[in-house]
Amino acid sequence: MSKNSKISITVIRRLPRYYRFLLQLKKEGIMRISSRELSERMGLTASQIRQDLNCFGGFGQQGYGYDVDKLYGEIGGILGLDNSYRAVLIGVGNLGKAVTTHIKFEERGFILDAMFDREQSVVGSQLQNHTIRDISTLPEYLADNTPDAAFLCLPYDSVEPIAELLYKAGVRCFWNFSHFDLTVKYGDVIMENVHLTDSLMTLCYRMNDRDESHREEK
Amino acid sequence: MSKNSKISITVIRRLPRYYRFLLQLKKEGIMRISSRELSERMGLTASQIRQDLNCFGGFGQQGYGYDVDKLYGEIGGILGLDNSYRAVLIGVGNLGKAVTTHIKFEERGFILDAMFDREQSVVGSQLQNHTIRDISTLPEYLADNTPDAAFLCLPYDSVEPIAELLYKAGVRCFWNFSHFDLTVKYGDVIMENVHLTDSLMTLCYRMNDRDESHREEK
Structure with a gap:
C-alpha cells in the first residue's frame, strides 16, 4: 500500500x-x-x-x-504532477484538438508522445509540434513503444478495437471520452472517464426538478 | 418539493x-x-x-x-429529457465545436438557440445549422430572449463578464467547461461543470499511487 x-x-x-x-x-x-x-x-x-x-x-x-x-x-x-508519463492521443477531431490545445500536459504529469487519427485529411498535418499519424501505423508504434497512458478522444463505435490493441501492447491507463467502458472488459486498467452527455443530462435533471418544485409550490 | x-x-x-x-x-x-x-x-x-x-x-x-x-x-x-430547454452556446472554439458536433441536444432536453464567439474568423460561419454570432451582439440577443441555459465553452479569463451579462438577463442554469466557479458568486444558479484537467490530474494521481505501491512492494 x-x-x-x-x-x-x-x-x-x-x-x-x-x-x-x-x-x-x-x-x-x-x-x-x-x-x-x-x-x-x-x-x-x-x-x-x-x-x-x-x-x-x-x-x-x-x-x-x-x-x-x-x-x-x-x-x-x-x-504526482511531477511525473512525465508518456501518453498517446487517439482521435484528433474537435475534441482531441480541444484537449491538446487547452491542456498543458507537462504541468499535469504527462508528455504527449504521439497523436493518431484515421481521417486522411488530418494525417500528416501538424498540431502542437506533433505530426498527426495514421491510425493504421499504431501497431508499428506499439511494437517499439509502450506508452504509460492513452487518451481516447474517439466515438463509441471506434473504441473497442483500438482499446484492444493498446491493452495487448501493455497500456493499462486510459483517459476516456467515449461511452465505451473498458473497465468492464479489462479488470486491471486505471480509467478516468469524461462523459459530456452525462453531465448535460444531469443539468437537465436539475432544471426539470427545480421546475417541478415551482409548479408544485403554486 | x-x-x-x-x-x-x-x-x-x-x-x-x-x-x-x-x-x-x-x-x-x-x-x-x-x-x-x-x-x-x-x-x-x-x-x-x-x-x-x-x-x-x-x-x-x-x-x-x-x-x-x-x-x-x-x-x-x-x-426530464423530454424538455426543450432553450440554450445558448458561448465560445465556438474546438471545445464548442466538439460539443455541438457530438451531442444530440434535442435528445438531452435542450434546443440550441444561438451560438456566439468573439473570433471574427468564425463569426458569420455556419455550424450545425446555426450562424455563429458575434459575442458583441449578445446584449441585444438577451434583450429579446431569456435562454433557459448557457453552455460556456470559454477560457477562464473570459467567463466572468459573460456570466455577469447572462446572469443579469435572468439566466440561472449553466453548463460550464471553464474553471470559473459561478456558484461562489451567484448562490442561486444551477451549474454543472466539466473540468477536463481535474479528470486528467486524477488519472495522474491514480497512476502515481499505483507506481508507489509497486515500489513499496519490492
Missing part, C-alpha cells in the same frame, strides 16, 4: 480543485490563506477543507493559515 | 449512465434484463442497481427483470 492508498476517492477527486484555486491565489499574489477564506472562495465549509487537507498530513498552522506556495507544491506532489 | 428532490445527487449522477447502457441494450435488440446481467455489463453490484432504481419507484419485476424499453423511457422521463 502506498501512503495515500487509504484516502477515499471522493477526497482525491477534490484535490485538483484545491490545486486550481491555489494556483489562482498564487497568480493574485496571495501568500497565505486561512481555511475560512479558502472556504469562501471555494464554496466548501472550512471544516471540510481542514478535514480534506488533514488526510494528507495537515499543512495548516493554527493562527497562520496555509502557506499558499507550499500547499500548492505539496498537493502537486501528492497528485 | 418535487417528487425526486430527496434523492441524493450521487444516485442522480448515476442515472445518465443507466440511460446510456439501456440505449445500448435497445440497440442490441435486448428486451429485458435481470439486475444481475445489468450489473455485469455496468460493473456495479446487482444490489446497487436494485437500490438505485428503487429510489424512483422500482421498475423491476421479481423473476422477470427489467423491461428495457420501459425502464429507458422512465429514466428519460425522470431526467
Whole structure:
C-alpha cells in the first residue's frame, strides 16, 4: 500500500480543485490563506477543507493559515504532477484538438508522445509540434513503444478495437471520452472517464426538478 | 418539493449512465434484463442497481427483470429529457465545436438557440445549422430572449463578464467547461461543470499511487 492508498476517492477527486484555486491565489499574489477564506472562495465549509487537507498530513498552522506556495507544491506532489508519463492521443477531431490545445500536459504529469487519427485529411498535418499519424501505423508504434497512458478522444463505435490493441501492447491507463467502458472488459486498467452527455443530462435533471418544485409550490 | 428532490445527487449522477447502457441494450435488440446481467455489463453490484432504481419507484419485476424499453423511457422521463430547454452556446472554439458536433441536444432536453464567439474568423460561419454570432451582439440577443441555459465553452479569463451579462438577463442554469466557479458568486444558479484537467490530474494521481505501491512492494 502506498501512503495515500487509504484516502477515499471522493477526497482525491477534490484535490485538483484545491490545486486550481491555489494556483489562482498564487497568480493574485496571495501568500497565505486561512481555511475560512479558502472556504469562501471555494464554496466548501472550512471544516471540510481542514478535514480534506488533514488526510494528507495537515499543512495548516493554527493562527497562520496555509502557506499558499507550499500547499500548492505539496498537493502537486501528492497528485504526482511531477511525473512525465508518456501518453498517446487517439482521435484528433474537435475534441482531441480541444484537449491538446487547452491542456498543458507537462504541468499535469504527462508528455504527449504521439497523436493518431484515421481521417486522411488530418494525417500528416501538424498540431502542437506533433505530426498527426495514421491510425493504421499504431501497431508499428506499439511494437517499439509502450506508452504509460492513452487518451481516447474517439466515438463509441471506434473504441473497442483500438482499446484492444493498446491493452495487448501493455497500456493499462486510459483517459476516456467515449461511452465505451473498458473497465468492464479489462479488470486491471486505471480509467478516468469524461462523459459530456452525462453531465448535460444531469443539468437537465436539475432544471426539470427545480421546475417541478415551482409548479408544485403554486 | 418535487417528487425526486430527496434523492441524493450521487444516485442522480448515476442515472445518465443507466440511460446510456439501456440505449445500448435497445440497440442490441435486448428486451429485458435481470439486475444481475445489468450489473455485469455496468460493473456495479446487482444490489446497487436494485437500490438505485428503487429510489424512483422500482421498475423491476421479481423473476422477470427489467423491461428495457420501459425502464429507458422512465429514466428519460425522470431526467426530464423530454424538455426543450432553450440554450445558448458561448465560445465556438474546438471545445464548442466538439460539443455541438457530438451531442444530440434535442435528445438531452435542450434546443440550441444561438451560438456566439468573439473570433471574427468564425463569426458569420455556419455550424450545425446555426450562424455563429458575434459575442458583441449578445446584449441585444438577451434583450429579446431569456435562454433557459448557457453552455460556456470559454477560457477562464473570459467567463466572468459573460456570466455577469447572462446572469443579469435572468439566466440561472449553466453548463460550464471553464474553471470559473459561478456558484461562489451567484448562490442561486444551477451549474454543472466539466473540468477536463481535474479528470486528467486524477488519472495522474491514480497512476502515481499505483507506481508507489509497486515500489513499496519490492
